Amino acid sequence: MNAVKINERLTVAGQPAIADFPSLAAQGFKTIINARPDGEEAGQPGNAQEKSAADAGGMGYGFIPVTGPTITEADIRAFQQKMAEADGPVFAHCKGGARALTLYVLGEALDARLEQGDIEAFGKAHGFDLSGAARWLQRQAAAMPQVKAFFDPRTWSVQYVVADPSTGRCAIIDPVFDFDEKSGATGTMNADAILAYVECRGLSVEWILDTHPHADHLSAAHYLKRKTGARTAIGAKITGVQKLWQEKYNWPDLKTDGSQWDRLFEAGDRFDIGSLEARVLFSPGHTLASVTYVVGDAAFVHDTLFMPDSGTARADFPGGSARELWASIQDILALPDETRLFTGHDYQPGGRAPKWESTVGEQKRSNPHLAGMTEEGFISLRETRDRTLPMPKLILHALQVNIRGGRLPEPESNGKRYLKFPLDVLEGSRW
Incomplete structure (x- = not known):
């Protein structure tokens, strides 16, 4: 496992073993972020085991599985949120560390704390190729x-x-x-x-x-x-x-x-x-x-x-x-x-x-x-x-509003609105 300290808040790394988690907690890491999809390779611990190990070590845990071509702004913002919620240093990993660092630098670029032109040099300074992050920003700017x-x-x-x-x-x-x-x-x-x-x-x-x-x-x-x-x-x-x-x-x-x-x-x-x-x-x-x-x-x-x-x-x-x-x-x-x-x-x-x-x-x-x-x-x-799914809990509440374009029922004589809730109209529904 190669671990690279980016700043006081963030260290990125390759895949840690489950046996490494107690040591990570002892080093002072407060949150683990797993940016790796399950099943990438044989022997990979996976989300469930990592969460259990993080919980056992008293650390927070976030699962943000990405691949290089499929990173979206939702992933970037989720990474930022997990870092913001952490009450101390964060250990973020994927297979080799590049995807975890990519999520970080893209957030910095989107929030104008890092210039797009500086991304690849920032990556090289820490031993990572971040050319994919630069291309992501170019695609984002061109999206219509x-x-x-x-x-x-x-x-x-x-x-x-x-x-x-x-x-x-x-x-x-x-x-x-x-x-x-x-x-x-x-x-x-x-x-x-x-x-x-x-x-x-x-x-x-x-x-x-x-x-x-x-x-x-x-x-x-x-x-x-x-x-x-x-x-x-x-x-x-x-x-x-x-x-x-x-x-x-x-x-x-x-x-x-x-x-x-x-x-x-x-x-x-x-x-x-x-x-x-x-x-x-x-x-x-x-x-x-x-x-x-x-x-x-x-x-x-x-x-x-x-x-x-x-x-x-x-x-x-x-x-x-x-x-x-x-x-x-x-x-x-x-x-x-x-x-x-x-x-x-x-x-x-x-x-x-x-x-x-x-x-x-x-x-x-x-x-x-x-x-x-x-x-x-x-x-x-x-x-x-x-056949295994229960009906949505709001189906009978929502449809009477939504088939009228989002209009609530009109107020009655006391000024209050009332939904009408029919019984036994969805026959055969699973409880």
């Missing part, structure tokens, strides 16, 4: 559109601001309206954080977009429309979802024509975000109405594809179909391999830090639900898996 993600740990949801840097115009995708099902409390913390970012960057909101009617969180689309005046939109098949849930909620007064949104997108529709052209892919399977928004080199797929280590979305909601989901995924994978894919949820398998960005090529290579999979094999895998 600019994408800022907001992760909500309560619902594991990812919200996005998608901006055209040349005009300062942007779209907000899949915003979360805060809701606590235990107390009935509502809030706008997530949405207000997005608005604060938009204001800080001097952006103008043109669109508020939902990819589908969500079953695991309430949509903040209506709240944000009132705050910004931007147009709201969703896929045109929302009318089918409205009709389906109108019956389940016994809600004859519900309008089922999609008039709660400013625009209903059909498959193939195009629209503009500033000077950027966006287009709509119809992506049913998870729901009847799911769509993918393709903007420049980015596609927002929400509950169709997760990160490669998490597979694909369930297809057992009312109106869902594993066969249709497979077809939708094939449409997405037909995009160029370098297309950035932004998912709508991350459930942090293995306790790793949240991630939300992959590429078409990475999904083809690494997603076990897709790599080498046939249509029938996928359908069998998906349906078998779905």
Whole structure:
């Protein structure tokens, strides 16, 4: 194990043995950061063993698995957060140390504490080749559109601001309206954080977009429309979802024509975000109405594809179909391999830090639900898996709000709002 002290806060190294962890604790390290994916080579201890060894030594632990080509800003910010949380020196490792140092220097560069032109010299001074970090920054600067993600740990949801840097115009995708099902409390913390970012960057909101009617969180689309005046939109098949849930909620007064949104997108529709052209892919399977928004080199797929280590979305909601989901995924994978894919949820398998960005090529290579999979094999895998899953805890709370574009129920005579909660309408659901 080669260990290199970068500064008083950070040492980077190659793979330590589990037997080294007591010594690391004795040397005063307070946190271990493992930047290495499990299974890179035989004999590698892996995330679970490392976490146990760190816990036994009284050290904090972070799992941020990356490969050189797949580092994203989410990984960089997760590395920074783990360092900030540590109450003393941090020992960060991968196989040889370069990836751990790359995560560090990219954070320093993004926050303007290290000049891009100085990165390779900084690496050489410590015995590492950081040319990959310099190339990452070049790609980041050239990426169109600019994408800022907001992760909500309560619902594991990812919200996005998608901006055209040349005009300062942007779209907000899949915003979360805060809701606590235990107390009935509502809030706008997530949405207000997005608005604060938009204001800080001097952006103008043109669109508020939902990819589908969500079953695991309430949509903040209506709240944000009132705050910004931007147009709201969703896929045109929302009318089918409205009709389906109108019956389940016994809600004859519900309008089922999609008039709660400013625009209903059909498959193939195009629209503009500033000077950027966006287009709509119809992506049913998870729901009847799911769509993918393709903007420049980015596609927002929400509950169709997760990160490669998490597979694909369930297809057992009312109106869902594993066969249709497979077809939708094939449409997405037909995009160029370098297309950035932004998912709508991350459930942090293995306790790793949240991630939300992959590429078409990475999904083809690494997603076990897709790599080498046939249509029938996928359908069998998906349906078998779905039979084991309980319904999302907020599905009956959320749908009555989300099929109305994020509008809460109207206040009753006492000034309070009330959700309607039907019993026994999701027959056969696992408890």
